[in-house]
Amino acid sequence: MTFRWIAGAFLAMAFLATGASAQNADYYRGGWRTDGGEPHVYQFVIKGSEVSGVYCTHCADGTTLAPIEGTFSEADGLTFKIRHLKLDGSPASTDKLQAKLVNGKLVVTGKRGGAGGLTFEHTAIKDPRGPTPGPYQQSILPPGAPPVPILPRTAGPAAPPPAPYVQPAPWRRLSADDVVGVWLGFGVGMEKQYFVIRKDGDHLFGLACGRCDNPYTFGALENFTISGDTLEFDIVHQDWGDGTVLPFNRHVKANITMNEMRMDARRPDQSGPGIVASLVGPISIEATAGNVVRD
Known part of the structure; x- marks a missing residue:
């Protein structure tokens, strides 16, 4: 069980x-x-x-x-x-x-x-x-929902520090057309992160999902702004998220070069680096037509 x-x-x-x-x-x-x-x-x-x-x-x-x-x-x-x-x-x-x-x-x-x-x-x-369990505390709504299990961290030899990040090219000066599309992030297979960003008139909106068949692993993307070479937006956590406080917005600052979006995503209570990762894309929205997650 x-x-x-x-x-x-x-x-x-x-x-x-x-x-x-x-x-x-x-x-x-x-x-x-x-x-x-x-x-x-x-x-x-x-x-x-x-x-x-x-x-x-x-x-x-x-x-x-x-x-x-x-x-x-x-x-x-x-x-x-x-x-x-x-x-x-x-x-x-x-x-x-x-x-x-x-x-x-x-x-x-x-x-x-x-x-x-x-x-x-x-x-x-x-x-x-419920949300996908991990080796960290998560919160969940609605009230009365059971806690998300905290998985034990696997023991093993200490991994070497990651190689320092090397920016592949100068950051691009951005417009909405540079941002629209699907960006693929961390994780593999069913758990891979999708960042889907679309136009709504003169504005942008979107969805982060991973896995993409369980709404508990979704977050709406809101409050997009572009200034020069910097993109900012919020991943909105409403009914689940790491930590002990809900709801909250994880604020993202990102830059784009070639086919890479380099982002730093932080909770409001974080002072140091947040989730620092590279997303790859953009895949055109129409190229994702027909994507279906099957049982």
Whole structure:
């Protein structure tokens, strides 16, 4: 019996225990997915009554990524729009939705935009696997969810220090076109990090995922700015993250040269270097069409 199976069983029990009692934003924020059938994935960022975030179907397929905007109240749950975009960032269609917790599950109803405008209803769940365990403390929402197991660090001979970083070329002066696309980061196989960045009119938005079939390993990318050769944005942790405080934003400063994005991503309580890594890309958004994570 694995840590993931045990955590998943208790996680499902915790969600059902919420019942119809008063549910604040901590019961709604973060990632949700449908449990079978046509995939729908929601990543909600809740700040007071304001809601943002991203929606996708097969989330490693960047063509399905769309921004969310709306409102939250404990009485009404989530009232929001999904603004589907063309690849150039211009509007394509808008879905109008309402979502409310019922026995720990999120019942989503709405009307599709575009021709036809069909109404629909489906149910979304918190992924019962929870976040991927690691050798460090993690926090998880909603309230009452079981703790994420802390895996033991493997013992072995001390590794030599890594080679010093060598910048391959001068940093490029950046525009949005240099940033848009899919950047591949650390990890291998299913656990590899995808940073999907798209245009929304004159702005940028995105999603970090890895693994890309479990919303507990997602983070919306928000608050993009570009100044000269420096890119900055936030990885928004709503319902999971390392440490003991949720929610929080991990702030990223990055530069780009050739096909490398060199980033330093820090929690607000970090004074030294954060997650320092190189992402490789960008792969065009349309080149990811058809990416599907299969069981």
